[in-house]
Amino acid sequence: MTTALVLDLLGTFAFALNGALTAVRAARLDIVGVVTLGMITALGGGILRDVLLGALPPATFNDWRYLATAAVGGLVAFGVSGRFDRAATPIAVFDALGLSLFAVTGAAKAMSLGAGVGQSVLLGTITAVGGGTIRDVLVRRVPSVLSSELYAIPALVGAAVVVVAARLGDTGTLWAVVGAGACLTIRLLGMGFRLDAPRPPGDGRTAG
Amino acid sequence: MTTALVLDLLGTFAFALNGALTAVRAARLDIVGVVTLGMITALGGGILRDVLLGALPPATFNDWRYLATAAVGGLVAFGVSGRFDRAATPIAVFDALGLSLFAVTGAAKAMSLGAGVGQSVLLGTITAVGGGTIRDVLVRRVPSVLSSELYAIPALVGAAVVVVAARLGDTGTLWAVVGAGACLTIRLLGMGFRLDAPRPPGDGRTAG
Amino acid sequence: MTTALVLDLLGTFAFALNGALTAVRAARLDIVGVVTLGMITALGGGILRDVLLGALPPATFNDWRYLATAAVGGLVAFGVSGRFDRAATPIAVFDALGLSLFAVTGAAKAMSLGAGVGQSVLLGTITAVGGGTIRDVLVRRVPSVLSSELYAIPALVGAAVVVVAARLGDTGTLWAVVGAGACLTIRLLGMGFRLDAPRPPGDGRTAG
Structure with missing residues (x-):
């Protein structure tokens, strides 16, 4: 298994957990809906990428491991969703993990x-x-x-790190990890401190 | 005309009726909106399939018969929508028919x-x-x-029936009809008895 | 630069302004959301077309000028959005311009x-x-x-004008402008006089 595939499957798993927990929390769906939303969340980004390419x-x-990983992630999330008490934090962290891994693998x-x-x-x-x-x-x-x-x-930053590294001739694991880590750090800081990008002039709202 | 094409056009017609009646019932659109939603409902699944393939x-x-069938279905539904009294049952049955036919043809x-x-x-x-x-x-x-x-x-069951039959060397009409019939039966039973798949543990709601 | 490219980039710019102003007005997003919605609105139609083709x-x-035009349009709209007072009319006019130009270039x-x-x-x-x-x-x-x-x-009328002209052997700028002008005129008249297409029988509402 290549590093790229491992990172891709980890991202798939994180997004499947996130999507399935979102289905439980936001839309209170049954098991089919929960697993379906987990799989769509996990596989949607990669499908969009491949369609556009x-x-x-x-x-x-073409590779059953993606489907299997997404399905297992959805089922695991369904099973543990009672214990998670539908908390927002783990859902957001799984989303940030998937975001970071898919930015570099994509x-x-x-x-x-x-x-x-x-x-x-x-x-x-x-x-x-x-x-x-x-x-x-x-889920509207x-x-x-x-x-x-x-x-x-x-996500742009994470993707840019691996693209620049690859241009400089280095397609190794190190820069994928650095890129994903940079993305994850910025995302978590943004969530933690509720940093917002600037709003339109005259909007009358302050960030935070 | 092959059996596959006939089933595909029947599914297209059923989904066009369904989508157009949904437009009248759920969103109270004008004739262009009604026919447009009918055509998108009728053609969307096949377009997704062909994009992914x-x-x-x-x-x-590439085949004007799909467009024509979808447009006629939408117009018919617009014309009869007053008489249907915007009832939910025919809308759901057309949806189940389209679902069953497209599962096997897809x-x-x-x-x-x-x-x-x-x-x-x-x-x-x-x-x-x-x-x-x-x-x-x-329609949100x-x-x-x-x-x-x-x-x-x-839909999974209906698709599985024709795929297994084809693997065993039989791509004839019989198994397409069996697959579509199985899908339609399960779907209508599910609707009739309001069967739900299991809900998350601790959800506090019973199916029913 | 060919005429087609100029018209395409003008349409891209109009839709970027429209999408970004919509983001400010309808959803009160921050700068990233505003520019993102502007770019998606500007590039979405062409991406759909190319996927389907x-x-x-x-x-x-493949052509950085589309991305650059869409990004600049989004940023310009973000900058001027305070002065526009979030009025509905310019937003609708930019939408009509993009609609007309993309109908003929598409x-x-x-x-x-x-x-x-x-x-x-x-x-x-x-x-x-x-x-x-x-x-x-x-934006729901x-x-x-x-x-x-x-x-x-x-949009159908504008597209039909250039397709018929091309069939008759004339792919020049004139018919693109005529097609876009016809589309724009019908769209603006429809908005100005609130013309609606016919509604379903028994709907009980009158246009206007």
Whole structure:
């Protein structure tokens, strides 16, 4: 198993937990709905990336490990959802983990398929935010990518780290970990301190 | 006309009626909105399937009969919508018919394009639930695939029947009809008896 | 720079302004949300078109001018949003401009990639209404294409003008301008006079 695949499956698992717990918490769905939302959240970003790259059918459909990881994640989340007391914090942390891992694996896959620097950063970001955006639309929330403190920006940073490293000739594990760590750190700091990006002039609201 | 095409067009017609009646009932749209939602519901699942298979442009765009069937279905539904008294039952039955027919035709098309067993079952299910999911998002409802009693499961069963039969060498009409019938039966039973899949532990609600 | 590219970039800019101002007005997002919604609105229709045509990766990802135009449009809208007083009229006019330009450029691109007459008209319409539909879903509104007075119909007319002209051997700038002008005129008249398409029989509401 390559490092990229391990990171990708970890991201898939984190997003499956997140999506399934969101289904329990936000929409109070039954087991099929819970596992379905977990799987859509886990697989949506990668499917979007592969559709946009023209790498069809998506990796998700060609490699059973993605489907299996997403399904197991959804089932685990369903099983433990009573104990989690539907707390918001673990849900948000799983989301931040998936975001960070998919930003670097998405960007690395785009590079490996010959996409340019700017495209790869963008596709990494889309991979990272895609599943969560579909999740939010399905449970009728304004997507995090539009409303959250620092959601797209940490993904852009994480993707940029691996793309720049790859351009400089280093496609190793180190920079993937650094990129994901940078994304995760910025995202968690943004959540912890409720940092917001600037609001429109004259908006009359202050961050925080 | 092959059996697969006939079943596909029947499914298209059922979903066009369903989507257009939903537009009248749930969102009180004008004729363009009604026919548009009918066509999106009817064609959305097949378009998703073809995008995921990389079979582009989608069949819908290469064969005018899909577009024509979807448009006629939408117009018919608009014309009769006064008489239907916006009742929920025919809308749900058209949805169940479209679900059942698309589960088997979607799975069969995936098989015929060389997809594996698991992929074909999944793609059949996506074809079946895709149009209705887009419909629900557009009229701002939590999608049936997440919230309904037994919606994805009957589609999985219907798709599995034709995929297993095809693996055993039989791609004839019989198993398509059996698969669609199994899906329709489970779906209608689920609706009739309001069967729900299990809910999360500690949810405090009983199915019923 | 070809005429098609100029019209496409103008449409991109108009939709970026529209999407970003919508983000300020409808959802009161921060700068990242505002620019993100502007870019999604500006690029969504063209991405949908290219996915459906199998022309992947989308033009948006291969030509930095689309991304740059969309980003600048979003930033400009963010900067001036205080002065616009969040008025509805400029937002709607930018939407009508994007709709008109994308209807003709989308149809022309479909023709140039070998799509048939009906397909090209449909793909032009999808290009025109696609970005705004994604925008509306993300900020949780019933999409204009379903609910608005004359939204899809002017796009169909604009797309049909360039497709018919191209069939008759004339792919010049003149008919693109005529098509976009026809679309814009119908759309603005529809908005100004609140013309609605016919409603379902027995609906009990009158247009206006």
